[in-house]
Amino acid sequence: LQNSGLNSPLLRDLPNEIMAIMTLADETAHDARAYLAVNLRRDHFFDPRTTEIHRLIMALAKRRKNLPSWKTLKAASQLSAEAKELLDEESYPPVKTEGDAEQIISVLERLRQGRVIITMYDATMDKMQAEDADPQEAFTIIEQGLLDARAFSSDEALRVSPNGNLAEALEALLERKSPSTIPTGFRDFDDEAGGLPRGGLTTIAASSGGGKSCMALQICVNAFWDGYSCALVTLEMNRDQMLGRMAANVANVNYRDINLQGNTIRGKLHTLSDMQKTKMRKAKDKMLKHTEDTGARLEIFPMQDTTISEIALQLRAFDYDIIVIDYINLLNKDDSGEQNEAQALGEIARIAKVQASSTNSAWIVLA
Template sequence: MSDNELDNIPLPDEGPDYGDMPPPDAAPDFGHGAPDFGPGQDEFLPELRTPPHNYEVEQALLGAILANNKAYERVSDFLLPQHFADPAHNEIYSACKSLIERGQLANATTLKAFFESSGTLEELGGTAYLAQLQDHVVTIINASDYGKIIHDLYLRRELIDVGENIVNSAHEHEIDLSASQQIEKAEQVLYRLAEEGQTEGGFVSFGDALSVSVEHIDAAVRQGGGISGVPSGFRDVDKLLGGFHSSDLIILAARPSMGKTAFVTNIAFQIVQSKKPGYGPDGEPTEIPRSIAFFSLEMSADQLASRILSSAARVPSHNMRRGELTDDEYEHIFQVSRALSQYKLFIDDTPNLTVPGLRTRCRRLKRQHGLDMIVIDYLQLMSGAPGGKSDSRVQEVSEISRGLKGIAKELDVPVIALSQLSRQTEQRDDKRPQLADLRESGSIEQDADVVIFLYRDEYYIAREKPGQAANETAEQFQERAANHEARLASAAGKAEMIVAKQRHGPIDTVTLSFEGNFTQFGDYDDPESFPEQIG
């Protein structure tokens, strides 16, 4: 059909005559009536209902496609053959899809030949039914609306099926699947169904994309300091990364005892102390506090709180654990704890947390208190989806990393996930981590927008305790011991934050200060960079 012929197609208010059939946009018949089982019997029987469907809408959309194949372009992004309730309509739409995507014409004549070759023409109603469909012409403008009705009814049928499966699963007592895990499994299925229910996806115009980009630039200019994301609180870190950006997955990896939990705890604590532009209850512009969800799968909530308290009060954590405190220190800790309790740092120490469970908690937190960042300590302690069957732990970790990236995009917040490194770093002379050292990496490196390694040379030098060799003189040993002491003094109190991957910027290494007594990182100022004092 030519473009000129499109003008002859009736407008929506001049639609085709369906006779006794309801119009396509009429409310679908869900079949709420129950059969008559005789006097006095039906009141004791449950109401029988057929799954939601609307065959007339399906016929109207197929008629639009057969009359003008351009109608297919309006629904092809979200409508699939299995979305049709009538199996015959499923087959006809699938045939139209195949013909149109091959550049061929799809109408009653070509479909007749198509189904004759497969021997299914009569099962679909024969030539008469194809002609009848083509006669059900609607405007191409309405094609998208018809497609959305069909897709919505499909989702309702799927939702009914999910509900029945949830009920049946709850009735069954599975030893390996607790009730809470069944809930998480149901949430995962519902989330997938919600993802499939998005019909508004597709291309974004370059102009719209540019508008969002300019908004980010404007935020960076207004915030100052070259920071467009959530500031880490560390001067040189923010200079390199520009803050932590929304929808980014940041992997922070290190060998044990490098201080990765302490580092991410310091970042979280500094972020919740900062504020961001927002609006008050009266609608007036104001500054509102930032909120962080911290999932501590390795440490309990009170242990993590003790670390933060030790760092904020500058009292050694081991003294706090043993209760070796002076009266002044005890009073100071009490005052600091009261001040810290106002910050919006929410800790979840649920073990074996799954991605669906984490997503549910974060959605609820964002709705109730707002959410600016998610921290997971650490990725390898998470579990796969309940009921999932991964062939290997590597594949399971890969699914977890993809799930975390999906959460970052869905909730539009940065996600920092701590990760372990393999022991192969210990076998090298230079023990600084590399991307290949990510443990059970799978797709971690590909999914991550930023990969950060934490390294402290002091840790390794301190363990190189020099001993006198049999063929070594006392002078040679003393010289070697003095060299070791000099190396240790040079590395003391310093840490390296190595940005090995950054999707939006350069890679580099940032030097930080580290105080082990308080498990605290800070900005590093090189003494050699200061001018000498005179007099």
């Protein structure tokens, strides 16, 4: 792989690419065709001919609201002669079952991931061989490459059609045993919305000083007591500031008194009362016992000079139920090229949504 790069036969599988195309063009392969239409990505294809055909299929489907047939593709003036010749290939027929379609996706996804890794390796080596090489730029390439390699959603589509899956999907929903949401602890909101959606992104927006951080911390504290694990990434407060806020919350101690601890005001040293200190120590003991009994975690990470991709990679392995980013405007932008501020923030939100979906966690971004 190192010697041949993306030209390695280990990173491409033309037969599976052809079968995917043939199935998309087969009007009789209902289940397999629908499954591939939903789950195939443009970068699942490596051969320029299959890439060309897939691009046209999706463009026509978007315009006509249904997938084009084999005859339509053969007659399409947009296709090159080489691509049309591939459509006459009889060695790799379309598949008929959803199980076979899943197998095609599995193979093409593994190869796609391999190509992403090789591209990441080449770009990293090129960057590090430059005279003014900056390891931080190489880290960014690696982080984005790993996210791209992992970013694949296998959520099944909902199909209301003669051969669709509405009945099975509805029964699965009715018989669901585990909740798809995490309660926030704010009763009125949870009664209406059920809580935070697993696999989804929630945005909390307010003006500066509007209480976003306090609300996010309260959600995390509430979830912790309910047995969930939470990570709160703060880009504007240090550890002592966040500890003070959390202690004030769980011990019911005035945060102003905690914040002023050790300060001299009008010539007098401000200290917490013995009763306040006792309440905070008891709250600490209660939290430690709770985490031992339930396995729930509440972890706060003060970070600076970081991107959403870096955060996602650092937290991915720790199986959090809730991840909070405080807040989006303080994040460094990933390599966004010519994107304006709005586009860059949109890209941050997209990455957060992908990570929430792939880890089945609830992400909260403050804005």
